[in-house]
Amino acid sequence: MIKLKNISKKYGDFDAVKNIDLKINKGEVFGFLGPNGAGKTTTLKMITGVLKSTSGDILINDIDINKKPIEAKKQFGFVPDSPDIFLKLTGIEYLNFIADIYNVSKEDREKRIEELSNKFEIKAALNDKIQSYSHGMRQKIVIIGVLLHKPPLWILDEPMTGLDPKSAHILKNMMREHVDEGNTVLFSTHVLEVAEKICDRVAIINKGEILFCGNLKEMKMQFQEDSSLEKMFLEITENE
Numbered sequence: 001m002i003k004l005k006n007i008s009k010k011y012g013d014f015d016a017v018k019n020i021d022l023k024i025n026k027g028e029v030f031g032f033l034g035p036n037g038a039g040k041t042t043t044l045k046m047i048t049g050v051l052k053s054t055s056g057d058i059l060i061n062d063i064d065i066n067k068k069p070i071e072a073k074k075q076f077g078f079v080p081d082s083p084d085i086f087l088k089l090t091g092i093e094y095l096n097f098i099a100d101i102y103n104v105s106k107e108d109r110e111k112r113i114e115e116l117s118n119k120f121e122i123k124a125a126l127n128d129k130i131q132s133y134s135h136g137m138r139q140k141i142v143i144i145g146v147l148l149h150k151p152p153l154w155i156l157d158e159p160m161t162g163l164d165p166k167s168a169h170i171l172k173n174m175m176r177e178h179v180d181e182g183n184t185v186l187f188s189t190h191v192l193e194v195a196e197k198i199c200d201r202v203a204i205i206n207k208g209e210i211l212f213c214g215n216l217k218e219m220k221m222q223f224q225e226d227s228s229l230e231k232m233f234l235e236i237t238e239n240e
């Protein structure tokens with residue numbers, strides 16, 4: 001479970017995120033939606049401890065990310081918006097590095113790397129340097145790194161960007177399976193069809209403020225219309 005209490009982020013005088021309250025429950029796929037520059041990445045970076053909030057508290061499974069960062073970070077795996085990391089390492093070196101950090105045993109890591117690299121069809125490239133990978137391949141290796149240590153909470157910033165349709169489909173199914181096992185998935189996306197299909201609840205953020213939080217049924221009731229998420233999203237964010 002993730003709890004945000006009155007979270008704000010200022011860059012100088014600019015309010016990138018303004019007094020956000022959010023609760024993301026165990027057992028749900030939660031979508032974080034909003035136009036460009038809305039504050040999605042800033043919020044996800046504060047949740048994962050990459051950025052420090054200007055004010056407010058963030059609890060990850062009841063652990064404060066700012067007070068006990070190492071303990072809180074053991075609860076989740078994070079796929080950032082840019083997968084351009086550790087470019088000088090080969091794919092397999094990167095995965096072994098992540099497995100070492102999270103103390104994944106030799107036996108478990110070998111089994112999971114074999115399974116996941118086959119699933120995402122990247123096995124043949126594991127001995128190549130990440131700098132030679134395409135954007136989608138880099139995205140896949142970061143996703144495999146996250147899944148390798150089986151965190152209960154997945155936090156993904158635009159995870160479908162660059163993935164081919166088959167890999168995107170696999171990831172969507174894995175997200176659903178993960179929450180069905182009692183875990184939690186939080187991800188940001190611009191792809192409203194994906195959010196509509198797989199999210200139990202969504203939050204819509206614009207100009208650093210949450211404009212709506214709930215499920216699609218609640219959104220339809222609030223806006224008194226039986227339309228698609230896309231239509232309601234455009235209406236909510238355009239009226240701002």
Ligand SMILES: Nc1ncnc2c1ncn2[C@@H]1O[C@H](COP(=O)(O)OP(=O)(O)OP(=O)(O)O)[C@@H](O)[C@H]1O
Pocket residue numbers: 011014016034035036037038039040041042043
């Ligand atoms: N380091 C920074 N310094 C100053 N302003 C920043 C910084 N990082 C982000 N911002 C601003 O904060 C706002 C929110 O940015 P953020 O990256 O969180 O948006 P986003 O919703 O993830 O957008 P996108 O969908 O385009 O990735 C934007 O106006 C952005 O210009």
